Amino acid sequence: MRKINVATGIALALAAPVIGAAPALADESRTYEGTVTEIVDGDSIRVSGIAGSVRLIGVHAPHPGGCYWEESKNFAADQLLGRGVTLRTDSVNDQSDHRLFAYVYVDGELYNQKTIRQGYTRERSYGPDYELRSDFREAQRQAKAEDLGRWHDC
Template structure:
């Protein structure tokens, strides 16, 4: 292979490595609104955009602890610029951003689980912080935080959604 071709190949590889790193870069965004305990609305690239928290499933509106999960998330996010950390897949099938959400060094996903207000749930392929979320859940169980005070939820949020379908079908805001 000639030097010219080797240099071209080298720069081509660098270009693709650079764009793939950029695709996974964190974004800082203003908080706009809370959808529920595990979904928020932010301003992203000039538009309001739903963000689904990776690795957690919080009780739904109307489900036990649903109001507490929503209040906790609102207190965490209100009036702040939040940092979104993306994992392997940036969007779900509904077009929502999938992210770990930070205020300073605190991760909302983890703090919800640690407070006993969300379950740690594995959603492939976005599992970068799964051990951290599972450790927070073990801690919440051990300390009997939130719904772990009563040994857990009567139904998981996924089970609750199946028995309480929304009018007009499933919401596109659910994972």
């Protein structure tokens, strides 16, 4: 894993759509640090120093107005808003449509898995399998088995 400062990350994020993904980084994850400044919804956030939004790898939240949408967004706000986070990209899911795809860590805990495990969101792959998919699927299986959150109410 390689750590890249925010300015370098922004430059890479802006250059990638024009020049394509940098071959040297294709099989590596990258990390960024920042503070969560906005909760877009239960699976997308804005982080200081990152251009565009950050999409949580492997996570799908209900759409606005859908069952458990408000609870999902409120849980994200409670857990993330104003908090310092570490973002880690995945070697197969990195950037698309001007947003960064990332695993979000708060105090060393993986938020992506936590929100699935507690039933606020569900597991979803966007394109190729991501590194932690089996772990996220197991978290979802447990949430469903325990009838938590959206699995109970929707």
